[in-house]
Amino acid sequence: MKKNIKNSIWTMAITIASFVMPLAACSSDDDGVSMRTEDSLQEETRLFARGYCTLPTGLSEGDAYEVFTEDDIEWFDVNTRELRFHAMEEPLYEKLRLLSGVEFRLGDQKLFSGSTFVGLICSQVFNDLVLCCGKIEDGEVIDSNRYYLYDCYPNTPQFLNDEQVKTNRAKRANQWETFTKYLESKGKLKK
DSSP states (O other): OHHHHHHHHHHHHHHHHHHHHHHHHSBOTTTOOBOOOHHHHHHHOOEEEEEEOOSSSSSOTTOEEEEEEGGGEEEEETTTOEEEEOOOSSOHHHHSOTTOEEEEEETTEEEEEEEEEEETTOOOOBSSOEEEEEEEETTEEEEEEEEEEESSBSOSHHHHTOHHHHHHHHHTHHHHHHHHHHHHHTTOEEO
16 A cells, blocks of 8 residues: 555656646746746846837847947946946947937846937937936036936936836836846946
8 A cells, every 4th residue: 555655656746747847948928038947047147238229220120239248337336327337349329329229138038128328419308217328417417428227318306206207117116126136146236
């Protein structure tokens, strides 16, 4: 009797494993992140950003191209929202055209999509995340060759307190937390 119970348990364990193992190898259609062990996911996961065309240019609308990876990032300051880069062969402002879309990804997972690359000469208003080249403080241009991740553009109290900006900020709160925790795990987060 004990031998039959042991055989039944082993048979059940093998049956369950034969169903679970193929499922673990499949990727989820919802978020594009495949099911892997945490260790292998950390080895394969890298932060990077892609640019894509939103205006008629030499590229087709929607064509994506890599603009930077986590290796290019020196640090991110959570207080000023500055994203500091190491010296790049081609400066970021040359890789990205103004008003290009920017998509931040962590491996297969989209963190921020629909972001826009703007400069201080931009006269448009954006109520969602922007990667801004330059900063204006007290009406004066400072840090014209630095990059900031702002919740909106212009990044002024008038626009920061807009209901749509607040809603968009709340929608990406989980992704923002993932972004900052990942950079912190890489020693690239300033507080």
